[in-house]
Amino acid sequence: MIQVLVVEDSRITRDAIESQIAKSERYVLYASIENAANAEIACLRGSVDLILMDVCTADEESGLKAAAKIKQYNPKIKIIIMTSMPEHSFIQKAKTCGCNGFWYKEYGSTALMEVCDRVMNGEFVYPEDAPVIRIGYSNSAEFTSREFDIIRELAQGRKYEEIAADLDITPNTVKYHIKNILQKTGYQNTLQLVAEVVEKRLILPKY
């Protein structure tokens, strides 16, 4: 049987996942925890085969950061990242950490257990892209990766000069990108833009 560690801080979601594992003949629940920072410890004695890892877990601990640490010492453990957040960078971050799969709780049509089966059969299972979210007159698919970098920096309260230094570009280039973003979305200023982007969870700087 495949031993599964569930990392999920929503009790009802956790219960639903545990229930699906209990119904399965292939998987057995090893442990179920709320805080991603404890996941690495749970894997220390080598009994875990598969981790179903939420991104935003208890005490604001990041499932992606925990996954990166676990993969560093236990590359054989398969990890599927689960989230209901449309944050555009999560998929790329999960790939960079070496995670084996990615599952949106509220978007897409693939069932979790199907993703588990495919991952345990050696596949890397990822959605093609993050869900498309409407931002003003535009949508998230219309932003370039550089524009996302700039919005992320703005959401962290950085000034134009700081953004320029962080991204290794000139302040004028930062202004040029911001002008383009505001033109696309129709917002009058960056505050309106950031409020919308954060409210729709397209950018979550902490994770």
Add this chain to the structure above:
Amino acid sequence: MKKNTSAKMIKKAIDSYPGGICFSALDGRVILVNEKMNKLMLELTGHTILNAKAAWEKLTNFANNGKAEKLTQSWLPKEPDNESTRQQLFFRFSDSSVWRFELRFLDSNTVQIEAAEITRLYRLSEELYENTIRLQELQKRQKALLDSIVEVNLNKEILAAKMHIHDELGHCLLATTKAITEDSLAENADVLRDNWNSIIRDFSNIPTVWTVPDSSLQSELMQVAELIGCKVIFLGEQPTQRKALQLLYAAVREALTNAVRHADATELTVKIKQDKQRYHIEISDNGGVSVSSITEGNGLSALRQRLEQEGATLKVLCDNGVSLIVDIPFDFDEVQKGGRK
């Protein structure tokens, strides 16, 4: 004759100046004053300038007289130079015009009082101030939004799960009602029984597996430690502040990981002492590895960075085994104001 002509020309020139201006000696004796200044002073004090020093004192202690009002808002458009040789006062007159009066010591003998109309500048400064307040409010709301976004999402997830169970339950009830009303209960009994069993399973707990019963910082970590065969023993009183607890448990997690991974430890001891300013924490294990020094890996470096950002400190002691010494201050706010990086 030439001198008189020149004096008249100077007087004529300063009278044509649109603002008010007055030059005086240090004792207030007027050297030169223009018509505009006299007109403004007449409206403010009831007479023209006889002594500049006395006139400035009257302006400083001015009480609203129905013809003009003294302005004292913090955002008034003051000159950036705040030297002690300059003083500024602001007045709004009955025609709504706003004037700035400025006293300057030109040299050791001469004082200048200048009045300039700043009605437009005043309006713009007022607008700027209102916009700044609005911006600050927006920033506060944005920060609150960022802080609560995860909680909002969790509530959304809970709602989604409740809706799922609700949907499934509704579906079963409808199917059962249909089977009863259409008198086909016997034919569909197996399918209905399976559906109902599935829903009951969703509602019930799964007693055969281990799950964490609550979300407190300590209980989950203790149970995970137990799961991997390492007991964590706390000696002393734990911090009450959540932030301090989070730092304590971050350190315990790192120590536990290293103790089990590198020393195969089965017991971790956390000794907590406190003085008036901080918690002093010592974390050691019963692992069988003896080292004289260690190289800090990613985990310890990240822990050190996190602790130092909050004003706490970390020391690694290598004496037979490896111990972590952590000092956490009581008052984070003070530490952060003073020296947060």
